[in-house]
Amino acid sequence: MIFEREKILIEEFLAGSELAFNELARKYQPVIYAHCRRMLGNHMDADEVTQEVLIVLYNKLNTFQFKSSLSTWIYRVTTTRSLNFIKKKSLRKFLFLDDDEARVLHSGDDVANDYENKTRLENLDKVLQKIPVKQREVFILRHFEELTYEEISEITGKSTGGLKANYFHALKKVTELMEDEK
Amino acid sequence: MKNKDTILKYLSDMMLPDEKKAFEKKLSGDHELAEEFELLNNKLGRIKENANVKFDNRYFASNLVNIKDKAYARKRRNTKVYSYAFSSAAAVIIMVVLFFQGEKQGDFFDSIELGQELYSAITNTDSSELDYILKKDMFSNYSYYGDLTADLTIDFSNAELNGALETNYNLPYNYNYEILDDVSNEKIDELYNEILETKIL
Numbered sequence: 278m279i280f281e282r283e284k285i286l287i288e289e290f291l292a293g294s295e296l297a298f299n300e301l302a303r304k305y306q307p308v309i310y311a312h313c314r315r316m317l318g319n320h321m322d323a324d325e326v327t328q329e330v331l332i333v334l335y336n337k338l339n340t341f342q343f344k345s346s347l348s349t350w351i352y353r354v355t356t357t358r359s360l361n362f363i364k365k366k367s368l369r370k371f372l373f374l375d376d377d378e379a380r381v382l383h384s385g386d387d388v389a390n391d392y393e394n395k396t397r398l399e400n401l402d403k404v405l406q407k408i409p410v411k412q413r414e415v416f417i418l419r420h421f422e423e424l425t426y427e428e429i430s431e432i433t434g435k436s437t438g439g440l441k442a443n444y445f446h447a448l449k450k451v452t453e454l455m456e457d458e459k
Numbered sequence: 460m461k462n463k464d465t466i467l468k469y470l471s472d473m474m475l476p477d478e479k480k481a482f483e484k485k486l487s488g489d490h491e492l493a494e495e496f497e498l499l500n501n502k503l504g505r506i507k508e509n510a511n512v513k514f515d516n517r518y519f520a521s522n523l524v525n526i527k528d529k530a531y532a533r534k535r536r537n538t539k540v541y542s543y544a545f546s547s548a549a550a551v552i553i554m555v556v557l558f559f560q561g562e563k564q565g566d567f568f569d570s571i572e573l574g575q576e577l578y579s580a581i582t583n584t585d586s587s588e589l590d591y592i593l594k595k596d597m598f599s600n601y602s603y604y605g606d607l608t609a610d611l612t613i614d615f616s617n618a619e620l621n622g623a624l625e626t627n628y629n630l631p632y633n634y635n636y637e638i639l640d641d642v643s644n645e646k647i648d649e650l651y652n653e654i655l656e657t658k659i660l
Contacts, residue, residue: 324522441472448470
């Protein structure tokens with residue numbers, strides 16, 4: 278039923294309906310942002326990649342072939358873009374071109390509208406940023422999005438065996454970090 | 460926590476079916492294991508709770524407008540870039556085609572023009588005109604003339620043509636036609652080839 282509705286919206290958007298795109302964007306924007314935020318660990322980066330993903334969605338939706346669900350396709354784009362962003366950022370850092378302080382200062386422009394939510398986000402960012410990227414990727418998709426290994430495999434293109442191993446190590450690391458926090 | 464790895468293995472779905480069954484059986488009977496299991500699950504539950512954040516919807520609403528602006532701008536920019544690239548490529552291709560076409564046509568029409576001039580001079584038995592044409596072309600652009608003779612399949616070693624030229628036009632001996640009369644066939648070939656090679660392609 279949900280997929281049918283999405284299919285109709287995609288077809289309407291491709292036929293020129295902006296309203297159809299708005300509906301799709303309204304549904305997926307928070308999902309995309311949450312995934313980016315968990316992967317990247319701060320608002321500014323997450324905001325940048327979220328916009329990028331939605332622009333891709335707007336410009337490339339005509340290439341979506343309904344072979345997988347739209348959410349899988351969106352997760353795939355979001356994951357790839359986030360990983361690319363992390364790589365670029367590491368490179369910029371290496372070349373002393375990245376201004377992390379400015380990003381921390383601007384992280385006040387957040388999407389959390391109250392103190393409690395803001396604190397939660399900050400705590401989550403702290404923990405997740407300490408996990409290696411590959412493990413983080415699986416942990417987010419499995420633990421927060423509750424996707425199956427098969428779905429994650431479709432998104433990341435990795436074997437389920439490898440994903441399980443990564444998830445195991447991520448769980449180990451997260452529980453250790455939470456012990457340290459105490 | 461001595462069972463941590465086993466519990467995490469179970470939670471990661473890394474156990475074989477038999478192993479999994481045995482673990483679940485042990486979990487229901489082993490108090491210590493059950494306690495550890497609950498503790499780890501609580502920890503993981505806490506982090507999941509932290510992820511359950513309510514976002515400000517105003518941010519997403521305003522973001523959508525920005526995204527559309529950027530998407531339009533990118534599309535326009537892409538269209539512009541593509542149209543510029545296409546126009547430039549088309550212009551270059553047309554110029555190249557016209558250049559070669561023009562060059563070929565120029566040669567072709569020049570050959571025809573000179574050939575017609577020459578042919579009409581021969582048939583009209585107008586020696587002065589023929590003399591003028593041959594002299595003009597032989598001295599001013601002999602490589603071109605060589606090319607022309609090749610086009611018209613005129614062979615200088617052809618004794619018949621030499622004879623015809625001498626008889627019909629009563630050409631003075633001191634002109635360049637001495638090549639035709641006095642030089643050996645081998646020398647003529649050599650000169651002819653030299654002329655052909657001198658042509659700038």
